[in-house]
Amino acid sequence: MPSLPSTIYPIGAYNLHGLVWQTDANNNTNQGKPYAICVDAYQGHLLKIDPFSEGATVMNNYTAAQFRDATGLAIAGDTLWITKDNGIYYCDLVDFDLQPFMELPNRVDGIAVSEGGVYVSSSEVGKIFVFGRATRTLLRIMDAPGAGFEALTLVGEELWVSDRTEETVYRLKAKSGEILQRGLTPFPNPMGLGFLGDDLYVVYSGDENYIRESPNDLDEPFSVAAREKTFIHRLRFDQYQDGKLNYTLTSGYKVEMIYLEELSSEEPTSVYNLTWRVAYPTDTYRQKLLAIEPIGIPFEEEIVDGQKVAAFKLGNLKPEESRMFGWKATLELHGIKYELKDSEVEFVPDLSPEMQKLYLIDDDGLSMDNPIIQAAAKEAVGDETNILRKMLLIRDYVYDKLSYRVTPYIAAPEEVLLRGTGSCGEYVGLLLALARLNGIACRTVGRYKCPHDGDLMLNVPLHQYYNHVWIEFYIPSIGWLPMESNPDDTGDRPYPTRWFMGLPWYHVEIGKGIFFETIQPQPYSIGELALNHVRFKVLEEI
CATH class of the missing domain: 3.10.620.30 (C8orf32 fold)
Structure with a gap:
């Protein structure tokens, strides 16, 4: 079977929540083919999603209205569970007719179900509640690891949580809620998470702005509008240690960055023996400089406080002289999150x-x-x-x-x-x-x-x-x-x-504790002499 795509855009979906992976073993021609199940909170559709074609099949054809506004989804055995408003509901996987399990005083968000327990999160009170599946009694309460809407999934003795506000996935001990690891998501608005084997996938749902064309509006034929944006993405989640520093790297991208200066002065004047320095992107745990090359004119590499800087020897500049110069860097960028408890730095x-x-x-x-x-x-x-x-x-x-x-x-x-x-x-x-x-x-x-x-x-x-x-x-x-x-x-x-103690993948670190850009001699400010041009290209996902 071919590997799954890293990003899946389900067709006909508006606002996906929750994620459960299952394998279709009933079709002899596609035996073992995985599919994702999510609930569309807008339409109430329980969707069976083919990760290869991105087509989606509605499973609850006659009960979609019951699932509308659902925010959490879990499947345990032959029973499907959802959260909606203040309630927890369940149904079988045949007729999908929801039955009430419990109503709570606060709104609940995500859900995960084990053989004996039902876990639900509530951003309204910042807690995760655990109820007995058979007794429907409260077993324990744990602090939510983040500050926002949280989706849940259980993997053995671990509870995994995605937090929309924090843009973070947490790995917790299911019995105590102790945080073992956390990693930043590469995109905003994570609304569900689930494992397919060892691969972790996260559901994202939010809005995006776009330019809307209105041909009948002669005065303003184009305007900014919003539309739904929802997709499923595989999240890399790797933990590392260097000395006393523990950190998690999440999904990254190979990125091209160009920094270019264009000489442009409102009051043209002569400048003598000018050297223009621009710092390199820095190598860090989360960022690697793969290559750098000059644009416009060559530069000399210099070291300033242990960091590399491109020095452009421009020499004497005449009034209204035209020049463009800079560098193009190819970078590997990841999200990073450090693990450090305040108790570890008490002394x-x-x-x-x-x-x-x-x-x-x-x-x-x-x-x-x-x-x-x-x-x-x-x-x-x-x-x-x-x-x-x-x-x-x-x-x-x-x-x-x-x-x-x-x-x-x-x-x-x-x-x-x-x-x-x-x-x-x-x-x-x-x-x-x-x-x-x-x-x-x-x-x-x-x-x-x-x-x-x-x-x-x-x-x-x-x-x-x-x-x-x-x-x-x-x-x-x-x-x-x-x-x-x-x-x-x-x-x-x-x-x-x-x-x-964390940075998302799209930050580019250039110069730590040194000036990003300097000119020598300094009778003028950089802004008086030039305009800068900054351009990026996301080349590929790593």
Whole structure:
């Protein structure tokens, strides 16, 4: 039998939830052929999906209305289970006539069923409830691992959970709820998960924007509209260890990135003996630089603080002289999530004097001597001493105080704090100031994100208009850990921790603790001399 495609787009599906894999052993011509079962919450269709043709067959032809708005799906033996609103229901696999199992005081989301237990999640209260299948009594309650809608599936003694808000898959001990491993999903809105052998597949359902054509509207023949987007994708989920660092890599892509500068000055002038430096993409656990080559003119490779930089020796530039130069890099990018419990860092060594000199100082207009910022640093952490909990408290404090807004320039942290809004760079400035004042070494990292709205469009040019920055914080004896600047600021607590000690596949790390781009000599700013062009191509899934 040929291998299954990594991505399946079921035809005629609108809003898929849940995922169960089964094997069709009744057809002699296709014996052993696997198929997926999902419920379409919009139509109420229980769909049997052929992963090869992507065709879907409605199984519950006469009871679709009963399944409408279902959010969870499980099959145990000859019994099918769903969750819907506040209720748990079951039926046989012949007539699909739902029978009530139990009604709960809170809305329930996902479901998994073992021989003796029924597991249901509720994002409304942030819990996973376990009921006796025969007795219908509550056996135990576990904390939900994430902050959003959670789908469930059982594999032996393990409970696997996908969280829509966290964009994360968790592997838990089924009896205790202890988190064993977590990995980021490559796409938003995971709504179900299931195993086919050792392969884990995840269902995604959400909306996407597209350009709608309206031929009869002569004034505005094109407009932005939304449509459903649902598919099934195989998720790579691999755990690694390096020293004291444990991390999980999830599905990745080979990506081409071009960074190009075009000389363009509003006030043409002569520049003498100009060297223009642009950092390389960095090799990390989740990112590998496979190749890099110059565009326009050659560059010389230099090392700055242990990192590679492309140096373009432009020499003397005349007024209105035209040049384009840059690099094209081929990268391997994965999602990464680090596993580290706060109990593991209750006692850590002191930060070395060298690290203090580098990463506890005000080296970038952080206003660390400003009384407003110093007071905020104390208020953010209170009496907390654990370095990991302190970092999370600082993040949540900044999220409480700020909301995201693109700004034309980076303002001082006290100004950002007072006005209550900030760009990603302004979030970073405030995070750096509060962390460093609390003795936590941290640094700015970035620089661009591959447009992930086009992550399924292979070999299509994708243009990125904005750059992006985030931070890394350092734990002695452990190492550097990433933390997003603003994307986890969803506006309401509890804030997700998807990108606290984690990064999705589409982030490109360029320069860690060094400037991404510099010119020498520096009588002008880079923006006064040139326009940049940034382009990506997703070449293939790894």
